[in-house]
Amino acid sequence: MATTRFLEWLGRIYIGLLLAFLYLPIIIMALMSFNVSPFYQLPFDWTTEWYASLWQNDQLIAATWNSIEIAVITTIISSVLGSAASLALFRYEFRGKKFLQALLFPPIAIPWLITGTAMLIFFFGVGIGRGLFAILLGHVALALPYVIVVVSARLHTFAPELEEAARSLGANQWQVTRRVTLPWIMPGVIAGGLFAFAVSFDQFVVSYFLATPGQTTLPVEIYAAIRKGFTPEINAVSTIIIVVSMALMLLTARFFKFGGEK
């Protein structure tokens, strides 16, 4: 009995440490965004001046909008293309299918530094060059394998007889996909889309290679700002992003029960 209680407590302490490890840095950062001292000095004096000055920092705000825009477009494009690719891999047998599926995984494992260099060279070679469009293309390429892997995993739980049943009832290919297959894989598409959004929004390395001085994304801008000299504005913008993205995640999780629901 005593050992059970002891183990129970040990488990609680473990969970507590894990959560502290995950969230403590974020919480401190969020607190410091409300602190008067720009050098993390105590005592803690409450202020919102960093948030106010954030609104004056046009460069940071422009970069934020760029990041949001690119992440949203990346999410849409890679979700649609990735889901279509997963469906094709699921439905059809063709030569080299196994090879093609195996090719999906290396991009996830290849260091972004290498992918970024390769993209930079390639985009210059084909005349696309650098800039927001190049960043968007790069992000879509990075996000696609994630979407395909997640949607394919969901498709594995799909009974192919459902498509056959729909066809036997007179439904054409499009009706089958829209009314039977897509509703089933939707949680996978949403999860894949969230991955794509995260891959794009968090992306620093590839964006850094493809950004031009005037047109850049938030992570690249934050990095540049830190090099120039740290200001708590960075804490402020990071806090806003964390609050918004956690709210989005919780909302999505509330409406879509990932994986589990039949």
Add this chain to the structure above:
Amino acid sequence: MAGVQVSNVSRSFGAHKALDDVSIDFADGGFYALLGPSGSGKTTLLRQIAGFDFPDSGRIAIGGESVERVPVEKRRIGMVFQNYALFPNMSVADNVAFGLSVRGEAKAVIATEVQRALDLVQLGKLGGRRPHQLSGGQRQRVALARAIVTKPRVLLLDEPLGALDKALRVDMQIELKRIQREIGITTIFVTHDQEEALTMSDRIGILRDGGLVQEGPPEEIYDRPRSEFAATFLGDANIFRGDATGNGIRLADGTAIAAGSGPTLVAGAKASCAVRPERIQIAMDAGATDGDANMLKGQVSKRIFAGNNSTYFVDRAGQTLKVIVQNTGADRLTEGQDVVLRWSPASTVLIAAS
């Protein structure tokens, strides 16, 4: 409604011949069972008729119209799948409405037809449920309602009762037969369960290794099988092997067995005789002989009592014969007892060696 004609259909998957020159005529409005062990090609044949797969050669016609290259969505068939294949994201009513809805029927028409179909399968009040809230038998009924609501030309059933427990299966057999009679639709039913095939269908086709072994009404196949496979796959049979004589066969030890039906065979050719276990009388002694009855002596090796009947296993010249005796309250035989088996030539079918 329409009949289905399958003519000389063959289909291979790689080196494996799944269907080998199969021809069957499914009459309009009939209830037809395709019976065979797994791998016999019965499901492949059903999928050819449905249009999920196309034959390499041969012709398939529904209502006289050639369809062997028409895809499933244009064949106007109804199909019930082994695992029901109900759409999990839709309510029962939406499942049933699916076929009408993809066709673009008006909402009011769909509502009426769906209700009628659900009433027919006695699920009129469950339209709002989701498939996962239903029992196995109820899902089966929904799948059936969904398949017939579009008024298909033919109804195809792929082992539809396989997933149900025994008691429910018997209920559903009766129910399925009732519904089929009520709407008079040509029905083709794939099963590996011989009892199901016997009790439900007007005609049975027995398949083996991609070929049609025998085809006809259940009584005909049961009473006059044309092969050892047909005799043993549909029901139980005692098989004797020997050389053909004028009216039966002669066993290796010289015993003659007379057969009342079967093909005319050249004397001396390899042949067998089949006798159903329930046609054999078993007794402790020969008793009054009636001249032309077949008679064998043996020894009871085992008895299995099943309440309404008993099955005796009788050893005779290295062969174990099966005899089923109704429980009439008469003296029961014990294991180890010497017995005399007797049955009439009319109960014996001569079969040519294959």
